Amino acid sequence: MILGRVLGTVVSTVQHPYYGGRTQLLVGAVLPDGTLDGTRYILALDMVGAGVGETVLVEDEGNSARQILADPKAPVRSLIVAIVDEVQVNASGEA
Amino acid sequence: MRLGRVIGTLVATVKPDAMKGLKLLIVRPLTADLRDDGDPFVATDASAQASSGDLVTWEAAREAALLHDPWFIPVDHAVVGIVDQHALESPERAR
Numbered sequence: 453m454i455l456g457r458v459l460g461t462v463v464s465t466v467q468h469p470y471y472g473g474r475t476q477l478l479v480g481a482v483l484p485d486g487t488l489d490g491t492r493y494i495l496a497l498d499m500v501g502a503g504v505g506e507t508v509l510v511e512d513e514g515n516s517a518r519q520i521l522a523d524p525k526a527p528v529r530s531l532i533v534a535i536v537d538e539v540q541v542n543a544s545g546e547a
Numbered sequence: 548m549r550l551g552r553v554i555g556t557l558v559a560t561v562k563p564d565a566m567k568g569l570k571l572l573i574v575r576p577l578t579a580d581l582r583d584d585g586d587p588f589v590a591t592d593a594s595a596q597a598s599s600g601d602l603v604t605w606e607a608a609r610e611a612a613l614l615h616d617p618w619f620i621p622v623d624h625a626v627v628g629i630v631d632q633h634a635l636e637s638p639e640r641a642r
Contacts, residue, residue, distance in 0.1 A: 458636075459579055459635055459636050460579070460633070460634045460635035460636050461632070461633075461634045462550070462604065462630055462632070462633050462634075463630070463631050463632035463633075464594075464604060464627075464628035464629055464630050464631060465629070465631050466594050466595075466596045466597075466628060466629040467594050467604070467627055467628025467629065468593045468594060468614050468627050468628060470614075471627060471628055476548065476604070478579050478633075478635065480579060491578075493549075493578065493579040494548070494549070495548035495549060495550060495604055496548070504636050505636060514608070514609050514610050514613075525613055525618060526613070527593070527606065527610050527611075527613035527614040527618075527627075528606075528610060529548070529606055529607075529608070529610040530548060
């Protein structure tokens with residue numbers, strides 16, 4: 453899973469039918485301290501009602517996505533599966 | 548999913564039977580704020596209506612094959628939809 457921040461929205465009218473009526477959000481990957489890593493991003497379907505600016509957990513693997521969507525043929529790889537309340541990292545970054 | 552720009556189309560007469568009837572597009576991958584992000588690739592069109600110049604969403608690997616019906620075909624990149632609206636919270640922060 454990837455820790456990310458919702459950066460924005462993308463709207464499509466013409467698209468694969470499976471994506472119709474689902475919200476897709478642009479998520480930028482963040483480091484554990486909350487800063488954007490600056491390069492990695494994912495366009496993910498929103499399962500939890502996340503909004504722009506929120507820190508989220510993105511499942512970026514197709515088989516996991518198909519389990520959550522309960523559809524073995526869902527053509528989806530990336531899902532926003534959680535809204536993160538708090539992240540704690542030791543100061544040294546080690547366990 | 549990721550963002551991309553359709554920069555061309557491609558026609559092939561000799562190709563696997565399972566790819567017959569599929570439209571082939573040349574897609575340049577883009578960053579979250581729509582800057583070029585790597586080398587172009589060839590994708591099939593699962594949105595059915597994408598054409599040169601369109602901003603699109605795309606998916607790779609097994610999910611690309613799942614976007615088609617029948618789905619178990621030898622395809623590794625596919626266009627999911629055409630983007631109408633792309634809103635970023637702050638383009639600078641997305642970099």
